[in-house]
Amino acid sequence: MHEYSIVQALFDQIQAAVRARGAISVRRVKVQIGEIAGVDVELLRTAYNLFRERTICAEAPLEIDAVAARWCCPDGHGDIEKGRPLVCPSCVRPARLAAGDEIVLQQLELEVP
């Protein structure tokens, strides 16, 4: 349910960008959501669609780039296979999260005068 509060934060960011560039409207919103970021992509989409009515984003579809989780060896011995313990099989060092925790506003398409 925190997807609603994430959408609220997203709108604050969009409004700041719109003001900074004197935009007339927003045409597209692109976000990146990691697989283990703790955000449900479908709930996020529903929340966004509810929020955007009668706002500057009314005509802006939300494009979601879902990023798969990837754990790797911090010493460069490659990726950890999915479902395996999160340690490097070669050097036994704890794995590092290389991708998958993104909650990022990537890009906007703005209509400017």
Add this chain to the structure above:
Amino acid sequence: MCQACGCGDSNVVPVALNERILAVNDRGAQHNREHFRNAQVSAINLMGSPGAGKTAVLEATARALGESIRIGVLAGDLATDNDAQRIRAAGLAAESITTGTACHLDAEMVHKGLHRLTGWHELDYLFIENVGNLVCPAVYDLGQEVNVVALAVTEGEDKPLKYPTMFQKADLVLVTKVDLLPYLPNVRIDTIRENLSKVMPVPRMIPVSAFTGEGIGHWIQWLRTVQIPRVAAQSAGAR
């Protein structure tokens, strides 16, 4: 204006931002963290499902530590002041943060809660008991030094695999209510440990029972290992 022919129509331009959507919360959390570190208070974000035994762990911690160590609690709940009342009855300073409909605490709620928790900067440990929920609280940094997740044996062995985000962020998992294991033939501590190793890069787990006191000593030992990084001279001087 349209650059191609000068017709006066508007243009659509791409604007790359690449900003974390929760950047405002992140800044609030960093602000809290500076407060905690300046005061040398270990802030612990205690998370877990409703009924995982978070409050009971705090009560047991209070019993075990007596008055040797000063502990305070900010207890987050959707409604009621019950948890904070229980914790005060156990002898600890506690204030509740009632979130209404919000399923998690955020940095600003914690900041406002601190204003009400008199004398918090004299504490050794500040526990932030998050709203009972295995999903949402994991997403919000509060400024804590460490994350502790309470997982009751009654919740089953596979919770770490079902809620990887929560457990991935945990510095320690307290497996609670282990006194109930004799009644749970299908729950094995070793399986919980194995499942944690698939979602936590450094799996640390302590089985405890707030009821019998089993494991509480081990938990207290772990608490004593929580280090508070020294604050840079510049930010310390700014206060």
